[in-house]
Amino acid sequence: MARHDEPDPATWWERYGHRLHGEPTRSGERETTVVDDGSVRTAHPQRQGGEWFSDAGPAVGAEPAGRGPTHLRAFDPDSLVRARGPVPDRGWRRILHAASLGRIDPGPSAAQLAAQDRLARVRSHLAGTHRVAVTSLKGGVGKTTVTACLGLALAEHRGDRILALDANPDAGTLADRLTGHSDRTVRDLLDDLAAVDSWTAVSRYTSLAGRLQVLASEQDPAAGEAFTRDEYLRIDAALARYFSVMLTDSGTGMVHSAMAGTLDVADSLVVVGAPTVDGAGRASKTLDWLVAHGHGRLVADAVVVLVGRAAREIDAPALREHFAGRCRAVVEVPHDPHLATGGRIDPGRLRPATREAFLELAASVAEAFPAHVRR
Numbered sequence: 221m222a223r224h225d226e227p228d229p230a231t232w233w234e235r236y237g238h239r240l241h242g243e244p245t246r247s248g249e250r251e252t253t254v255v256d257d258g259s260v261r262t263a264h265p266q267r268q269g270g271e272w273f274s275d276a277g278p279a280v281g282a283e284p285a286g287r288g289p290t291h292l293r294a295f296d297p298d299s300l301v302r303a304r305g306p307v308p309d310r311g312w313r314r315i316l317h318a319a320s321l322g323r324i325d326p327g328p329s330a331a332q333l334a335a336q337d338r339l340a341r342v343r344s345h346l347a348g349t350h351r352v353a354v355t356s357l358k359g360g361v362g363k364t365t366v367t368a369c370l371g372l373a374l375a376e377h378r379g380d381r382i383l384a385l386d387a388n389p390d391a392g393t394l395a396d397r398l399t400g401h402s403d404r405t406v407r408d409l410l411d412d413l414a415a416v417d418s419w420t421a422v423s424r425y426t427s428l429a430g431r432l433q434v435l436a437s438e439q440d441p442a443a444g445e446a447f448t449r450d451e452y453l454r455i456d457a458a459l460a461r462y463f464s465v466m467l468t469d470s471g472t473g474m475v476h477s478a479m480a481g482t483l484d485v486a487d488s489l490v491v492v493g494a495p496t497v498d499g500a501g502r503a504s505k506t507l508d509w510l511v512a513h514g515h516g517r518l519v520a521d522a523v524v525v526l527v528g529r530a531a532r533e534i535d536a537p538a539l540r541e542h543f544a545g546r547c548r549a550v551v552e553v554p555h556d557p558h559l560a561t562g563g564r565i566d567p568g569r570l571r572p573a574t575r576e577a578f579l580e581l582a583a584s585v586a587e588a589f590p591a592h593v594r595r
């Protein structure tokens with residue numbers, strides 16, 4: 221949900237209050253009034269020797285840097301740009317900024333700063349390949365939808381290659397929800413794996429939703445060939461050479477064969493539940509099962525996603541607290557009429573609150589990406 225909290229006046233003033241001081245001059249310079257020994261004078265920061273040109277340059281009142289080698293050493297390219305920070309992008313701040321042609325700049329709101337911070341977290345640096353398993357003991361709780369929307373959010377805002385892989389043992393719906401193309405599947409890729417030795421070859425087996433690459437699961441439930449642990453690991457090893465982030469949408473339950481492979485190599489976990497007694501209970505049991513089977517580290521670092529609106533009888537804060545105590549983060553995704561259709565997901569048709577929730581999920585997942593390759 222879009223929040224319109226007013227910023228904390230103390231910190232806002234510290235960060236942006238200076239914008240309201242003084243009048244901009246015709247050249248765009250802001251004049252600062254300096255009181256010195258009882259006298260008042262007007263200072264032009266740009267003209268005060270090193271103040272604009274170096275962090276280490278002399279302070280106001282110190283010897284000016286002057287010309288020559290000292291001045292060149294103090295050169296700071298950033299200081300040449302008259303950047304004034306982010307322009308307000310919403311509400312009265314934006315109107316005031318636009319109406320005054322930028323002469324009055326109240327600075328960004330707390331909501332705008334929070335959105336910028338979230339995007340920076342989504343874009344966290346990642347070294348190597350990071351595998352995220354999306355899982356739950358309960359069926360129909362929203363795993364595929366969460367995988368799809370998390371993948372779309374990461375792919376939209378990151379520059380690296382992101383893959384959403386459907387490891388459902390029976391006719392998964394990930395590709396249907398994202399691209400509608402499921403004619404080439406993980407089974408075809410397995411059959412041809414020896415010949416897949418380039419990005420071009422890999423992309424013959426995937427389809428694109430925005431910048432997200434999607435690999436469909438076997439679509440014929442009667443095919444009889446289960447997606448085994450060994451097959452998952454072979455696919456994983458082949459694809460990890462080409463993708464930075466690999467999201468795996470797993471089938472319902474924890475004991476099918478591909479799930480064992482998924483958990484073997486997963487770097488992090490997204491556990492999907494619902495804010496209902498049974499939905500949360502199954503999510504909690506999923507965590508118990510994972511701890512009991514040696515995945516305690518994944519559980520402690522997991523992000524729990526609660527999909528849908530909590531009924532009034534449910535103590536939602538207590539629910540959040542329960543999962544927050546067991547895992548790294550809890551993200552609530554609201555009910556969204558576009559997602560409820562079960563059809564192809566068009567991110568442009570999601571409600572702003574839903575988009576924001578998936579961005580928050582992407583930020584929570586990405587902020588744990590290792591910035592250095594693990595040895």
Ligand SMILES: Nc1ncnc2c1ncn2[C@@H]1O[C@H](COP(=O)(O)OP(=O)(O)OP(=O)(O)O)[C@@H](O)[C@H]1O
Nearest residue numbers: 359360361362363364365472554555556559560562
């Ligand atoms: N936030 C949401 N708002 C409304 N409907 C949703 C939301 N998330 C998921 N749904 C709907 O709930 C249904 C089940 O979701 P989904 O297929 O993602 O669950 P799943 O856990 O992958 O199921 P399965 O166990 O069968 O693989 C779908 O019709 C989906 O569109």
Ligand SMILES: [Mg+2]
Nearest residue numbers: 363364392393
């Ligand atoms: Mg599913």
